[in-house]
Amino acid sequence: MAALANNVESVTPVADLETCRMMAQSGYVVAGERNGIIEAGFELGNSPLAYLDGSYANRKIAMTTTNGTVAIEKSKINSAEILVGAFVNLAATAKYLKSKDNDVLIHCAGWKGKFNLEDSLYAGALVSSLAGDFEFDCDGAIAMKALYEANRADLKGFLAQASHAKRLQNHNIESDIDFCLTLDLYDIIGKLQDQTLVPQKVK
């Protein structure tokens, strides 16, 4: 989302490292890591902070992550459209979804195939933002909404409990988390068009 909001041309999610490496030869900036380490030959890792100074404006990014890319691929089944959302554009994403008549399926990327605290809190925040305009009848949505609402006053403190193993794999996790928990920094949505995420301003 930080990339999209900082004027990159597009972000292409890519499932495997090899495809990413090939895209580097076609002028893409390649970004990705496995187990918290930036891949050899990759210019960037997963940190959103890299995009904030506009260094990558007008560039095409090819991005692979351990979990996110897989979630996007799975979400393609039977979906009218796919958005990628984050706390930094929570209100914009909720506003856009309210303007449409589609059902919403929130797909958390997770971590190594498991339940992930920050993804689930975001899911709860989105459910909370949509409540009143959407009905939801799924225990997961109810639970994550309640979990978010009980901890919204101190999301960072709550997330500090999250899996140590996971946290130890990200050396800049504090600054990344501070950024990622900033609410509504951007008024764009991230929308998948063909195979690529593009920003779209929400009015």
Add this chain to the structure above:
Amino acid sequence: MAALANNVESVTPVADLETCRMMAQSGYVVAGERNGIIEAGFELGNSPLAYLDGSYANRKIAMTTTNGTVAIEKSKINSAEILVGAFVNLAATAKYLKSKDNDVLIHCAGWKGKFNLEDSLYAGALVSSLAGDFEFDCDGAIAMKALYEANRADLKGFLAQASHAKRLQNHNIESDIDFCLTLDLYDIIGKLQDQTLVPQKVK
């Protein structure tokens, strides 16, 4: 758990209806339902209330449920022992687990393969009861502990939000829920021995 605490000889979890029906011919009381309806030829459904008056004392019960039996079967992989727990014996189960050196994997049965609010709240209650004696480093455990602790003062009110589709399939759900949310009614654990659950008093 209600059956075990009310002097049945044993409860045998059974995956399929046909096996259950065969066991009825061997003297088992057969209990089970699919989609909230007691199966034809079965004496009992899923309600714990049926056992409270002692009518089934010294009987062997063969029980199949949509989700629970499947969870028990899956839990057999690599486990030192398997307990079945509920709010009605939360403290007893926690006390027993603390007396052992084993790691604890909490396996929620769920509902039709999905996240289930009441199972997850119980998981959170158990994590909360074990905290201090056990370390846990799994986001699911952290989230469910927080969800339980935020809602423990009114579990019934919180569960009233749960999936309508699910609730509509249980006609006696109010009295079943009241019973199931009673904390620490029993000082036994339910322990799987061979293929059968037996009660064991916790000192």
